Amino acid sequence: MKVINDVVEWLVQTGLLSVLAIFLLKQLKPVLDNKAQHSSTEQSKALWTLLEQVADMAVTSLVNQDKSGREKFDEASMIVNDVMRKQGYRLDSQVIHTAVQSAYEKSELTPTVKIKKEDK
Template sequence: MMKLITDIGNWLVQSGALVTLAVFAWKYLKPVMVEKQKHAKTVQEKELLGLVNSLADNAVNSLVNAQGVTGPDKFKEATKIVGGTLADKGFDVHRETVEHAVQAAYEKSDLTPTVDPDKAPQTGVVVHD
């Protein structure tokens, strides 16, 4: 029985059938593996972006009541907080991505005045038809 298995193994190697089988399998497995890798990378990027946005929201909200600090200084401080936290955790995120997240958090926060779209601005000018 062992001799038969050895003979079959030798025949596969000598005839090139093993190499052909390996190449054939690789052509079908490689695209599947590449797609799985792309999907995993996309999921990781989405999760990282969610983390960046969450950190930005927290940083901006922590600065809402900061007295004596200008808007641009609050933006710089929030960007510094988010960037520093990400760097401490070992994440490499572009500064521009952090700034966009902080800007979006700023626009959602109490630091940005809200305007009622149903209410006309009061200008003091009376318009007659």
């Protein structure tokens, strides 16, 4: 036990312990930063997936209602905003509109307009 105490005391007195600690921190910082960035990316992916699912459900629920396209879009945006706020997420309206528009375009239940090219 005395030998261990002597070694630790020697490391502290010579400053080697400080140098070793600084070296380890410099080596670990990129690893920790990478982990934090990866975690942030995964959270963003999960949030976007949730947003897409909510937007898909909102668009699907409004397909057969007797309203104009703009009214359906606005109502779907409100539904998505309310659901996301209840989940604890406050999103910009532009992000919500983008998700609703994407859901509308992906939905097989919504009508699509095909433009015919006239032969000249």
